[in-house]
Amino acid sequence: MDARLQFLADTPAAPASPAADPIVRLNRFTRRFGDVTVIDGLDLAIQPGEFVALLGRSGSGKTTLLRTLAGLDSADGQDVTVPTARAVVFQDARLLPWKKVWRNVALGLKGADIRARAQHALKEVGLGHRLDAWPLTLSGGEAQRVALARALVREPQLLLLDEPFAALDALTRLRMHELVLALWRAHGCAVLMVTHDVDEAVALADRILVLDGGRIAAQERITIARGARAELTLPLKEKLLGILGGTPAHSGLPDHVIPFPHAAAGA
Amino acid sequence: MSTRILARLARSRWSSPLVLLVVWELASRSGLIPERTLAAPSAVVATLWTMLVSGELPQNLLVSFWRVGLGLSIGVAAGVVLALVAGLSRQGEAAVDPIMQIKRTIPTLALTPLFIVWFGIGETPKVALIAFASMFPVYLNLYSGIRGVDVRLLEGARSFGLSQAELIWHVILPGALPALLTGLRYSLSIAILVLVVAEQINASAGLGYLINNARDFMRTDIIVVCLMVYAVLGLGADALVRTIERRALVWRPSLIKA
Numbered sequence A: 001m002d003a004r005l006q007f008l009a010d011t012p013a014a015p016a017s018p019a020a021d022p023i024v025r026l027n028r029f030t031r032r033f034g035d036v037t038v039i040d041g042l043d044l045a046i047q048p049g050e051f052v053a054l055l056g057r058s059g060s061g062k063t064t065l066l067r068t069l070a071g072l073d074s075a076d077g078q079d080v081t082v083p084t085a086r087a088v089v090f091q092d093a094r095l096l097p098w099k100k101v102w103r104n105v106a107l108g109l110k111g112a113d114i115r116a117r118a119q120h121a122l123k124e125v126g127l128g129h130r131l132d133a134w135p136l137t138l139s140g141g142e143a144q145r146v147a148l149a150r151a152l153v154r155e156p157q158l159l160l161l162d163e164p165f166a167a168l169d170a171l172t173r174l175r176m177h178e179l180v181l182a183l184w185r186a187h188g189c190a191v192l193m194v195t196h197d198v199d200e201a202v203a204l205a206d207r208i209l210v211l212d213g214g215r216i217a218a219q220e221r222i223t224i225a226r227g228a229r230a231e232l233t234l235p236l237k238e239k240l241l242g243i244l245g246g247t248p249a250h251s252g253l254p255d256h257v258i259p260f261p262h263a264a265a266g267a
Numbered sequence B: 001m002s003t004r005i006l007a008r009l010a011r012s013r014w015s016s017p018l019v020l021l022v023v024w025e026l027a028s029r030s031g032l033i034p035e036r037t038l039a040a041p042s043a044v045v046a047t048l049w050t051m052l053v054s055g056e057l058p059q060n061l062l063v064s065f066w067r068v069g070l071g072l073s074i075g076v077a078a079g080v081v082l083a084l085v086a087g088l089s090r091q092g093e094a095a096v097d098p099i100m101q102i103k104r105t106i107p108t109l110a111l112t113p114l115f116i117v118w119f120g121i122g123e124t125p126k127v128a129l130i131a132f133a134s135m136f137p138v139y140l141n142l143y144s145g146i147r148g149v150d151v152r153l154l155e156g157a158r159s160f161g162l163s164q165a166e167l168i169w170h171v172i173l174p175g176a177l178p179a180l181l182t183g184l185r186y187s188l189s190i191a192i193l194v195l196v197v198a199e200q201i202n203a204s205a206g207l208g209y210l211i212n213n214a215r216d217f218m219r220t221d222i223i224v225v226c227l228m229v230y231a232v233l234g235l236g237a238d239a240l241v242r243t244i245e246r247r248a249l250v251w252r253p254s255l256i257k258a
């Protein structure tokens, strides 16, 4: 019952109008490692406030793309536009174990009342009571929430998430989805989330991109309100998994797992 | 009652050393161990007491303390500086590390004759030997600690726009601190080891002087007292580093629970 009511209350937040200037723009972006071209002439635009999920096989270059957007790898003179206000959440929370939780959140912040800002951000993720905890005493889910707080305290225009919930159990993951959506609505930042989980992508994103062969091989825009996507999930999942190189029926894998590349594709 | 105490004694880790002491004392009293071979425990305790009261032991201990303290300070400081230079920059590594690796192959104590030729037989060669020996463990551990800092943590911090200096201060140095403390512990024990040898160089004060003197007069009681002091020094050094570790590494889970 409760859940249904929440569905009805779910309004599509900040619909990305195509007229707005994209906050992220890549034109024919290419990334090579030695002889291997991982990203090959990729075009991408993300609107302000848009929630984009990025799917792709293992090794298809999702992390490589995200690292470029995060500024961790230089784009060496290519046509790449990204906002300077951006923040990353990695799969492993990457908290500094020798700094208390709030100091991790405040890392690199300048100005006065840093602790108050960190405290506010931690309250947002429901960890207002663990301000002075040591990171190594946190559970995986808590550490990931701290990482979210650390990203959001900087008020990024672009939030980059690289499989942030892959290591969490199913129940915690669902609660993290709600949290991410709530935070996204509250902060209005654009989100690019890398995930292996098609269900997760369908549940959260405005738009789903599939990275394959170094480019965006397919994309799906979802206009249905987030709560009402249940019926949509199955056909969309079939379709996306088809694009990713194997239908659930054929792969014999659990139906939310993206299969590894086929021998032909890997060669 | 007394049987319970005896039973507990039998299980305690103290029992075997105690038995050894009692046997030693009995053997000395019965003349089985002559005094010029090894003084009885009771005689050692009595000697310790007179040496304490007369000020002979504290004065000489202070001299030895001063040598270790000065040598360690110089050695540890040099080791830390060199490790920072080698750990934080490629050019520094190229300049410093090969020399340190060559130095490592030479046993410090083998340098004693050379140091005597260079520095004479005063305080300088003693302090220099200690400094020289204690430099390397700190250097080696801190250097590999800096190089071993988790790149993923570095990258995470870098993604939040930290400058190079901030990265060093917030990530690299705290990350290398456990390694530095390990190095410090080795340095402390090596410093005491070198002290023992360095004080054999024509000393006119210090623990080594006491031992040399006692040897000449075959005072095994004094020798044993000095050995005990060396042992206490070693234990104290270890306790010191442990205390520093407890303070500096509170974030470690094993220490959090304790």
Ligand SMILES: Nc1ncnc2c1ncn2[C@@H]1O[C@H](COP(=O)(O)OP(=O)(O)OP(=O)(O)O)[C@@H](O)[C@H]1O
Residues within 6 Å of the ligand: A033, A038, A056, A057, A058, A059, A060, A061, A062, A063, A064, A065
């Ligand atoms: N620094 C690097 N040097 C050489 N090759 C690299 C480097 N980083 C990534 N690659 C290669 O680029 C390809 C894409 O890697 P990337 O990490 O982006 O994949 P991914 O899509 O994130 O995969 P996964 O889903 O398993 O995380 C892989 O084949 C990888 O081996």
Ligand SMILES: [Mg+2]
Residues within 6 Å of the ligand: A062, A063, A064
């Ligand atoms: Mg990846």
